[in-house]
Amino acid sequence: METLPAGSVITIFSSLVVGIIFGFVLQRGRFCMNTCFRDVMWIQEVSLFRAYLLALAITMIGANLLEDMGLIFGFDEESGELVATELSRQTFAPVANILGGYLFGLGIVLAGGCGSGILFRIGEGVFAAIVAVFGFFIGISATMHGWLKPVYEFLRGIKLEINGKVNPSLWDIFGGSQEIKWIIICIICAVFIIYVLKGKPFGKAPGKGFYWSTVGVLTGIVAILAWWASGYFGGDPRGLSFTGPTKEFFLSLLTGNSMSPRAQFDFFGVFTSTWSAFYVAGVPIGAYISAKLLKEFKWKVPPINDLLTSLFGGFIMGIGAAIGGGCNVGHGLTGASTGAISSFVATIFIILGNWTMVYFKFIKPMKDI
């Protein structure tokens, strides 16, 4: 086994802080991307969807600026030094991105929350969210390491290169130069911002939470922070994502080895883990702090049927996220901010999967009454 760099308290602490800030923002903003996608279809309400597009536009500009400024870091394998590198863009595996994304989208409706949603709801005392996170972990691990591994490897093996790149971004379709990159970023962000401005972005939320535009801006800032911190402290510019890190957190906790293909550290000779694994624990803590301050924390236990649905939903989410290569944050925010085609494709199918399940679970039953 190759020697790993030693992880320190600072490695753990820096990741936890990112998670705590994100959890706080999500709870304060009542920002659940499952709700954000669902309400578009269910009650034609788009303010959270606008928040999402605002966050994506900000992350896209911020992350690519950091990349161009040489502030995205990664460990150089030969020297072991931290060097400036590129944002991690995912391999374009079209069949896996489509099927996995769609399955994940179906799952989040059943689980009652997305990759980040189920984590921050734990901090509000939602017991069903804990159950959903377990389902999510089991689904991811079964797919990446267990019984479903052959399916996973087969689907991930179908790749599509564009312009000679296995991980093409939107601008690689048009040659991939710096100018083209920024022209495309500007066009996408302009479209998003025009849509955001149509939704009265300067207002006040009805309760004590953040207004949707505040949530969008803060989420974008946290995502940019994570892009920088994951490289600077974690040696691997992955940005904010939840699929891999959730699995890595639990596997390192349970087996001492996070089994990650990404940059790993050896922690005190006891376990190996990635930097990202720790913010998974930070998100519920941050949400708890926010909920406690607003006097909103209380343990809530739903009926057994809801719990089983959450468990199953989490499991489906895990399979989908593993095959698709990420969740609504990993693909929908972080991945999409890099312009990766894989992330745009997966995100579109996550939304379609969400809408499909919303139709069959909520809309159709109401029509049948």
Place this chain on the structure above:
Amino acid sequence: MALKDQKPTEVLDVLGRVCPYPQVLTKKSLEKLPSGAILKIVTDSVASAEDAIPKLAQKYGYEYEVVKLEDKGQWEVYIQKK
């Protein structure tokens, strides 16, 4: 008179149920109620009380009030159907 001081036509108790069920069941109840009726929803789901249910009411243009019972960690939401 404030909605919370009037006798509700129907009470929907969704304590323990997680988002999105409170919102879904609210929508279902509202559709069955006659116009002018007041629906009282009792929930402990933060997202439903603070975000999802108010949005539903706003969407339909129904008058609503959210009362937070901090000591109990739950909310009462009152909606009057137009």
